[in-house]
Amino acid sequence: MMIEKLVLASNNAKKAAELDALLSPLGIEVLPQSVFDVPEAEEPHPTFVENALAKARHASAHTGLPAIADDSGICVNALNGEPGVLSARFAGEPKSDARNNALLIERLNGFTDRSAFFYTVVVLVRHAEDPRPLIADGEWHGQILEAPRGTAGFGYDPLFYLPELEQTAAELDPKLKNTLSHRGAAMRHLLGRLQQGHLHGAAG
Ligand code: IMP
Numbered sequence: 756m757m758i759e760k761l762v763l764a765s766n767n768a769k770k771a772a773e774l775d776a777l778l779s780p781l782g783i784e785v786l787p788q789s790v791f792d793v794p795e796a797e798e799p800h801p802t803f804v805e806n807a808l809a810k811a812r813h814a815s816a817h818t819g820l821p822a823i824a825d826d827s828g829i830c831v832n833a834l835n836g837e838p839g840v841l842s843a844r845f846a847g848e849p850k851s852d853a854r855n856n857a858l859l860i861e862r863l864n865g866f867t868d869r870s871a872f873f874y875t876v877v878v879l880v881r882h883a884e885d886p887r888p889l890i891a892d893g894e895w896h897g898q899i900l901e902a903p904r905g906t907a908g909f910g911y912d913p914l915f916y917l918p919e920l921e922q923t924a925a926e927l928d929p930k931l932k933n934t935l936s937h938r939g940a941a942m943r944h945l946l947g948r949l950q951q952g953h954l955h956g957a958a959g
Contacts, residue, residue, distance in 0.1 A: 764814035764824035769909035827875035893940030
């Protein structure tokens, strides 16, 4: 089975744009799940991999097409890995990057250890019942600032400082962010496996 079309299982337009840019060299038509009116998937699980798989399966079940999803978050060492898998809703409903960032600044008030990392798991399923989904993960390490800087990217990017570049993720050119980021690393790993033929042959 050769993949010609893939559904991108994300309703986060900025995250979807990053994934789309990473997938574009493959020559596969990438369709956002919004094209098919896929309702938002439940993300009830305590691990990134389970949530990513749930999102990919959900999109594939609704569209009948292969689907790719990522589940990601920021893990802050001084907060024992919080907000982690709950990053999107750290400050509660409705989801808000501005309130999440304000809460992170508040929670880290007084801490000298500002180290943190972004983490993602990317999952590709050939069909909703795929018994051997392709799975890859990635990490990106940095420091949490006391005030936001930059306007690019999304989520916690304005607080995520890269000492070696003296810039936050929100000050980076989007192409450079994709070269360095957790999502870029995971996608390159996944695409490498795709190109080795892991999705060809029997659908399994
Ligand atoms: P998800 O869409 O359920 O995977 O939630 C991911 C959340 O983690 C986003 O809403 C952001 O708050 C955060 N996040 C993940 N990746 C990034 C990134 O590349 N930059 C900034 N925040 C991110």
